[in-house]
Amino acid sequence: MSNGTITGAGNPGRTIDTVRAGLDRRYRAERRFRIYGLSAIVLGLLFVSILFITIIGNGYPAFQQTYVKLDIDFDPESLGIGDQRSNAALSGANYQALVRNALKVRFPDVTGRSDRRALNSLISSGASYQLRDAVLDDPTIIGTRRSVWVPADDDVDQLVKGHMDRAAAEGDRRLKDNQLAWLDQLQADGAIEKRFNTTFFTAGDSREPELAGIRGALMGSVFTLIVTLALSFPIGVATAVYLEEFAPRNRWTDLIEVNINNLAAVPSIVFGLLGLAVFINFFGLPRSAPLVGGLVLTLMTLPTIIIASRAALKSVPPSIRDAALGVGASRVQAVTHHILPLAMPGMLTGAIIGMAQALGESAPLLMIGMVAFIVDVPGGFTDPSTVLPVQIYLWADSPERGFVERTSAAIMVLLGFLIVMNALAVLLRKRFERRW
Amino acid sequence: MDTVSVENEVIMADDGIVKPVAGGRATIDRDNRETVGDVTAKNPRMRCREVSVFYGEKQAIHDVSLDVGSNEVIALIGPSGCGKSTFLRCLNRMNDTIDGCRVIGDISLDGDSIFDTKMDVVQLRAQVGMVFQKPNPFPKSIFENVAYGPRIHGLTRDKTELEAVVHTSLDRAGLLDEVKDRLGEPGTGLSGGQQQRLCIARAIAVNPEVILMDEPCSALDPIATARIEELIDELREQYAIAIVTHSMQQAARVSQRTAYFHLGDLIEIGETNQVFTNPHHQLTEDYITGRFG
Numbered sequence: 001m002s003n004g005t006i007t008g009a010g011n012p013g014r015t016i017d018t019v020r021a022g023l024d025r026r027y028r029a030e031r032r033f034r035i036y037g038l039s040a041i042v043l044g045l046l047f048v049s050i051l052f053i054t055i056i057g058n059g060y061p062a063f064q065q066t067y068v069k070l071d072i073d074f075d076p077e078s079l080g081i082g083d084q085r086s087n088a089a090l091s092g093a094n095y096q097a098l099v100r101n102a103l104k105v106r107f108p109d110v111t112g113r114s115d116r117r118a119l120n121s122l123i124s125s126g127a128s129y130q131l132r133d134a135v136l137d138d139p140t141i142i143g144t145r146r147s148v149w150v151p152a153d154d155d156v157d158q159l160v161k162g163h164m165d166r167a168a169a170e171g172d173r174r175l176k177d178n179q180l181a182w183l184d185q186l187q188a189d190g191a192i193e194k195r196f197n198t199t200f201f202t203a204g205d206s207r208e209p210e211l212a213g214i215r216g217a218l219m220g221s222v223f224t225l226i227v228t229l230a231l232s233f234p235i236g237v238a239t240a241v242y243l244e245e246f247a248p249r250n251r252w253t254d255l256i257e258v259n260i261n262n263l264a265a266v267p268s269i270v271f272g273l274l275g276l277a278v279f280i281n282f283f284g285l286p287r288s289a290p291l292v293g294g295l296v297l298t299l300m301t302l303p304t305i306i307i308a309s310r311a312a313l314k315s316v317p318p319s320i321r322d323a324a325l326g327v328g329a330s331r332v333q334a335v336t337h338h339i340l341p342l343a344m345p346g347m348l349t350g351a352i353i354g355m356a357q358a359l360g361e362s363a364p365l366l367m368i369g370m371v372a373f374i375v376d377v378p379g380g381f382t383d384p385s386t387v388l389p390v391q392i393y394l395w396a397d398s399p400e401r402g403f404v405e406r407t408s409a410a411i412m413v414l415l416g417f418l419i420v421m422n423a424l425a426v427l428l429r430k431r432f433e434r435r436w
Numbered sequence: 437m438d439t440v441s442v443e444n445e446v447i448m449a450d451d452g453i454v455k456p457v458a459g460g461r462a463t464i465d466r467d468n469r470e471t472v473g474d475v476t477a478k479n480p481r482m483r484c485r486e487v488s489v490f491y492g493e494k495q496a497i498h499d500v501s502l503d504v505g506s507n508e509v510i511a512l513i514g515p516s517g518c519g520k521s522t523f524l525r526c527l528n529r530m531n532d533t534i535d536g537c538r539v540i541g542d543i544s545l546d547g548d549s550i551f552d553t554k555m556d557v558v559q560l561r562a563q564v565g566m567v568f569q570k571p572n573p574f575p576k577s578i579f580e581n582v583a584y585g586p587r588i589h590g591l592t593r594d595k596t597e598l599e600a601v602v603h604t605s606l607d608r609a610g611l612l613d614e615v616k617d618r619l620g621e622p623g624t625g626l627s628g629g630q631q632q633r634l635c636i637a638r639a640i641a642v643n644p645e646v647i648l649m650d651e652p653c654s655a656l657d658p659i660a661t662a663r664i665e666e667l668i669d670e671l672r673e674q675y676a677i678a679i680v681t682h683s684m685q686q687a688a689r690v691s692q693r694t695a696y697f698h699l700g701d702l703i704e705i706g707e708t709n710q711v712f713t714n715p716h717h718q719l720t721e722d723y724i725t726g727r728f729g
Contacts, residue, residue, distance in 0.1 A: 249535045319572035323635070325533060327585035327642055328562035337584075338574060 055415075059408030065197035065210060066157040067149040068123060068186060070102040072131065074142045085142075090135055095128035099150065107182060118179055124151040126199070126211040149193065154209040154402035156183060160194060163401060174401075200409065204375045205391065209402025212395070214413050216377045220290055220370070220385030221359060221417065223378060227294020228301060228358050233351050235298070236305030237340075240347075243306075244313040245335050264303035271300045272364030280368060287369035288384035296364045301354035308350020312343040345429040352425035356418055362389040388414045464717045469498070469698075472716045473706035477505025477693070481646055481676040482527060482564070487541035489522050489531065496522050499541070500702040502695055504646060509668060509677040511687035511708065514697035515723065520680045521569075523697070524648050527678065528564035529557050545646070562589055565639035569651040571631030573623035573638070578615050581623040581634055582606060585642035601641055609637035610667050629660025636667065640675075647671065649679040653686065665690050684724055688712050696720045 076082060078101055079093040103119050104110075110119050127150035134148070135141060155174045158164050170177055186192050203213025239260075247253045275296035279285045285292050316339050324334035365371065370386050371394070378385035386394070388410060395407040464472055480503040489497040497519045504510055504527070512520040522531065529550060531537045543550050550560050562585070573581050582602045585591075592598040602619070606612040611633040615626070623634050632652055639647055649668070653661040668677060668690045681687050687694055688708060695705040696719070704711060704720040715721045 317572075319568060319570055320574065321533070322530065322566075322568055323572040323574060323638075324584075325530065326528070326561060326566035326568065327588075327638055328558050328560075329584075329588055330558050333588055337588075342575065 055408045055411050057408075058405055059410075059412045060405075061161050061163075062200060062405040062409035063197050064161070064194045065199060066152040066160040067193050067195050068152045068156070069147055069149050069191040069193070070099065070123070070127075071105065071145060072098050072102050072148045073105075073145045074098065074131075074135065075101070076142055079142070085139055087136065090139060091132065093132070093135070095131040095135075096125075098131055099123050099127050107185075110182075115178065118176060119182060122153055122156050122179060122182065124153050124210045125208060126151050149195070151199070151210050152192070154400060156192075157210055158401050159183065160192060200406070204377045205373060205386070205394070206375060209398075209400045209406060212403070212406060214388070214391065214406075214410050216374060217386050217388045217391035217410070218413065218417070219378050220293075220374075221387040223290035223381050223385065224293040224297060224365075224387055225355060225359060227291055227381060228297040229351070229355060231294065231298040232301040232305055232354060236302050236351070236354075237309050237347055239302075239306050240309030240313060241335060241340070244310050245331065245339065260303050260306050264307060267363075268300050268361055269363040269367065271296050272367030274299065275364060276367045286382050286384070288372050288374065288386070289382045290378065290385055290387075291381040292368050293365050293370050293387065294381075296368060297358040297361060300361065300364060301358050304354040304357065305347075305350050308353065309343070309347045312346025312350065313339060315346060316342045341432065344432040348425055348428050348432070352421060355421060359387075359414070359418060359421070360389055362387070362393055365390055388417065466718045466722075468717075469701045469703070471501065471702045472704045472720075473711075475502045475702075475705055477503035477508065477510075479506040480504065481506050481546065482678075483542075483544050484523075484527070485542045487523070487526060487539065487543060489519070489526060490538040490540075491534070492536045495700065497526075497700045500697075502702060502705060504676050504678050505693075506676050507672055507674075508693060509672050509679060509691040510693045510695060511691035512678065512680045512695050512697060513682075513684060513687050513723070514703075516682075517699075518697040519700040520695075520697045521650050524650055524678060524680050527646070527648055528561045528566055530561075530566065532557060562642050563644050564646045564648060565642060565644035567632070567635050567639050567647065567649045567652045570655050571628055571635055573626070573631050573634050575622060575624050577620045578606075578623045578626070578634060579619040582637050582641045585638060589642055591642065605637040605641040606634075608640055608671070609633045610663065610670075611637055627660070629656050629663060632656060632660070632664060633667065636664075636671075640671070644675065646676045646678065649677065651680050651682060654682060661686070684712070696723060698723070 075098070078097045079095070080097070081089045081093045084090075100116075100120055103123070104116075107119060110116060130150055131148065152160070155164070159166075159175055159180075164173065164175065166173075166180065175183070183192065199211060200213050202215055203211060204216030206212040243253060243256065275292060279292045279295050280287055285295075320338050320342065321334055324338045325331070329337065365387055369384075371390050372384060372386065373394070374384050374386055376383070392407055392410045392414065395403045395410060482504040484503070485501045486499045487497060487501070488495060488499055500519075500523055502510075512524060514520050525531045526539050526543060527550075529539075531539055539551075545555075545560065545563060548555060574584065576584075579602055582605050583598055586598060586601050592601055603612060603616075606615065611630060614630060615621075615634075623631065626634060632655075636647075636652075652668075653664050656664065665686060668679065671677060679687075679690065691708045693706065694708040694711040696703045696711065696715075696717070698719050704715060704717045706716075711720065712724055715724060721727075
């Protein structure tokens with residue numbers, strides 16, 4: 001009964017023969033499909049590794065900073081304070097003079113105003129702040145003489161890190177021949193050293209690369225995200241629970257649903273404009289504050305969290321709901337005792353995606369003034385501050401060579417922040433995860 | 437269509453309930469959708485009168501009247517989509533959770549209408565427990581599964597009492613011996629049959645008056661099914677039980693009364709014995725002899 005039993009037109013022979021003839025093609029198609037998938041992954045990984053290699057390659061020198069050892073004479077006369085030892089007098093003293101004197105002693109044969117100025121410019125202006133802090137910490141060192149490691153200027157830093165070409169013509173170099181000679185002398189004495197750059201993690205922004213730190217932006221991001229999380233998670237979850245578990249299905253809820261989905265696609269800068277108009281101009285909240293930033297980012301994150309939370313609620317099997325209602329739980333009890341705990345991992349995932357989005361957002365924050373140059377590390381929700389992505393943008397825009405590596409280093413800090421947040425989310429999810 | 441003679445062997449009683457004359461045999465025509473048989477029970481726990489259910493515009497149940505009596509098992513049988521599960525879910529108002537579902541008619545529990553504003557749905561469900569088709573234990577420990585009902589209703593005063601309730605419930609569900617050493621383990625780790633008995637234990641832990649079972653054995657193997665059927669027979673001593681089943685053998689084994697549903701109509705109701713051996717309605721006979729369904 002082989003020939004012609006099941007065959008239709010143009011399909012003679014047994015079915016098994018037809019299938020066999022097509023098998024090769026089928027296997028080829030499968031192999032091809034697998035190769036497409038594999039190459040997509042390889043390509044993706046390649047780009048990610050290029051990204052990481054460039055960022056880390058550019059950024060790791062920023063974690064080191066060149067210091068110069070100077071013999072500082074804490075002479076009250078040079079400080080211009082005489083016998084005064086009050087805090088006000090000590091804060092206002094002339095520490096720049098101490099640095100200049102130390103250099104003068106170190107290089108006695110440098111005379112002439114312009115040479116002196118060239119010599120002094122090798123040391124960062126941050127050196128005087130460091131000396132001031134040391135004196136304020138322990139005023140008894142006034143009148144003594146000690147060796148102090150002070151930060152070098154960023155040009156020196158770049159030279160030591162090998163980013164400056166000594167062979168270039170003098171006019172094309174930021175450091176001139178005489179400066180190079182002095183530095184070589186210092187180097188020969190072992191008075192130049194690269195150290196771990198603590199300033200980068202403790203200071204706020206600065207115009208001088210060697211004094212600029214990420215701390216201000218980091219704290220700004222932390223405060224902003226706290227506001228965002230504290231507002232968007234409860235509001236988002238409450239909205240999702242209401243829409244999914246309690247709201248009747250009618251035209252109004254349909255309209256709300258469509259609007260929430262549309263809000264998720266609104267360009268973030270629009271939320272920034274809204275925040276500027278509503279929170280700052282109408283409610284009079286302070287500009288550049290993490291509070292306002294958090295509010296704006298809350299608006300931006302809410303749709304993400306609501307959509308993810310609703311999906312998580314939908315994925316809870318209805319049998320659990322029935323079981324709870326069946327033993328006489330009220331709707332609220334069924335939701336809080338059974339459905340919410342089961343949906344929590346999904347909701348947390350949504351929240352973390354929203355938070356990661358918020359952490360990386362800069363456009364809406366530009367509109368509410370978080371792009372300002374702010375030197376102080378913010379201490380609260382209403383202090384002016386900036387955030388990590390805006391700081392990256394600001395540094396990427398700065399001309400000094402020292403900011404190139406700091407930009408990459410800031411990106412590394414931002415990525416680290418993200419990884420910590422994601423790890424936390426995975427941990428939380430593991431804790432809440434239940435099988436059924 | 438078969439020629440089935442419509443003889444006047446049916447009389448209309450005063451209350452509008454059609455009662456057959458004894459000794460008749462499948463003599464009621466297929467087109468006749470009046471309920472045949474006695475819908476009343478000796479000791480009614482729940483009374484349903486002219487219950488209709490609508491899903492949106494579509495009417496799923498047409499004017500069904502029926503009693504659920506104390507200490508008896510009533511089996512609701514019928515082909516898929518005939519509305520027996522929908523009807524069962526009316527009895528503890530589980531249909532409230534379905535959007536667009538509307539129930540009209542009168543259902544009362546011990547004389548009080550369950551649609552009355554005074555009747556709280558939470559209280560109703562505490563009195564009318566339910567066991568579902570698929571075993572659905574909470575993803576919590578065995579103990580927590582059974583303790584959940586008594587806890588939310590505040591039935592026990594302290595932990596010892598709660599433990600006692602959990603133990604008796606598991607014992608009555610015939611599960612205690614198998615799980616007494618691992619009450620802290622998740623209920624979802626049990627086998628299908630054990631899970632279903634856990635769900636029964638959970639339902640009886642709140643000490644209901646009526647237990648509704650929606651195809652409780654459809655996901656179980658014959659051995660587990662036999663255990664559940666045994667259990668249903670034991671539970672009958674204390675509770676009124678309504679069970680929806682697709683298995684006619686099961687209906688014959690566990691129930692005292694049987695109600696046959698067809699496309700949203702209650703076609704025939706009566707003593708199980710009578711319905712299976714001597715159905716009055718042609719549709720019932722077709723179904724139980726396997727001609728459709």
